[in-house]
Amino acid sequence: MTTTVELTRFKAARTDELLAARPAMLADFAKDRAGFLNARLVRLPGDEWLDVVEWRSPADFAASREKGANLPGIAAFFAAIDALVVAEEGTRED
Template identity: 75%
Template sequence: MTAVELTRFKAARRDDLLAARPAMLADFAADRKGFRSARLVQLANDEWLDIVEWETSEDYAASSAKGPNLPGIAAFFAAIDSLVVAEEGVLSPFA
């Protein structure tokens, strides 16, 4: 089943965050086994929700263990002020 990473964070530097996003996605596609897609949602009060789909829960765990190992990923993470919550779920077959 498809694993879903839900990460809510604060980032006041909107322009920096959005400028770093394409390189982060390219690095994920090149370096993260099982990466399927990612959607970024802007919420109120400088909060954001990143919804990332992985082929398996193991792929998500392996990605998390790598951290910001490439420049595009590091630049995106650097634009984040603080983590609010990170959760993992499974995509419903009835989505």
């Protein structure tokens, strides 16, 4: 089975705020986003982060994007992000 992978690299200097908001964001995704499989947050040098999110299909990912920050946990996490560096979509092939 292939899955859709969302790769979002962003800058966030308020580490405590970002990490405190993460559990609620994941809970909101789990209850509100069809096809959400899992997410991993990777800290990079220079206040940059990489969020690796897996979706069941491209349609599930697209539907999630349309919802945006529609729930408090998601909004709080997004609010802790200072700037988007790049967002990409791919397919996991293993």
